Amino acid sequence: MLRKSKLFILLAIIALLIGCSAPIQNPYADQNNWAYFPENSQLKKVDVFLVCPTVYMGQNNSFNMEINDAQTRPNFVGALNMEKGIYEDVCSVYAPFYRQAGLNVYSLDATEAEPYFQLAYSDVRQSFEYYMQECNNGRPFVLAGFSQGSDMLLRLMKDLFQNESYNQRLVAAYLIGWRITPEDMARYPFLKMAQGANDTGVIISFNSEAESVKTSFIVPKTTLVINPLTWKTTGEHAPASLNLGAVFTDDDGGVVKEIPALTGAYLDQERGTLKVTDISPGEYPFVLDIFSQGDYHIYDYQFFYRNLQQNVAVRTEAYLEAHRK
DSSP, rough: HHHHHHHHHHHHHHHHHHHHHHHOOGGSGGGGGHHHHEGGGGGGEEEEEEEEOOOOOOOOBBBBBBBOOOTTHHHHHHHHHHHHHHTTTTTTEEEOOOOOOOOOGGSSOOHHHHHHHHHHHHHHHHHHHHHHIIIOOOOOOOEEEEEEHEEEEEEHHHHTTSHHHHHHHHHEEEETTTTOOHHHHOOOOOOBBBSSSSSEEEOOOOOOOOOOOOOOOOOOOOOOOOOOTTSSOOOOOOOOOOOOOOEEEEETEEEEETTTTOOOEEOOOOOOOEEEESTTTTOOOOOSSSSSBBOOOHHHHEEEEEEEHHHHHHHHHHHHHHHHO
């Protein structure tokens, strides 16, 4: 009996040691943790890794969305649907659910807020690492985000894109509605901003605002930008005739209204923001307190929808042509 007891204890210890050394499965192996995960990515030549903007409002004692939050998930998918039409014609769409920071986090002191952003980022990084290891198979890909989604992807690029194999597969990164500073470029020289309509491996970014705006929550000082109407980084005014179509969608991604030539735009050479012309702030207000009159943040994708959609196709074709064997 004693020998059997010792044997049992020995086997239990061995099992425990084996269990402790077993690798922890990436949570993104579970497709329930993906808002979009293609059944057959081979239908398109390129993938897009799409990260959702802020949809979780937060509560008094809750600062990150729970990944299985049944109330917020429909809003999360709805926000993705308002963007993914820009990419899905040429890309297979991968979009993770993640414990994004709530809107209430943005009212906190930066030091107090950072742990909540780090938690959100840890999910985005895990999901991207799963995608690269298990799904990418050497395929070219686009990174795409808006607002907090762009912030998460910028963090990801800073951390991982010194890896040359990632940069070689990057068609472009559409990091719209977030600031990218000259200091970022100096500190991370492997990051490159777009300079034209068809350069690849680059970051495309802009922040829309009325001509009267002098500072904003997203861009308190300066940012780097490209004009989505001219695909130039210089300051000339682009007329509304270059706007292929502003598109406003419902939560399913269906087009509710499309307005060709709605706005012109030019770059503010001091702030680096995109000054939007031919409309007034009263026509396109933003109701959240953290934004001021004339901040068109929420409309970044909508105002320039068709130009962005066309540009994704142009950059994808440029990438595929350059890498054709």
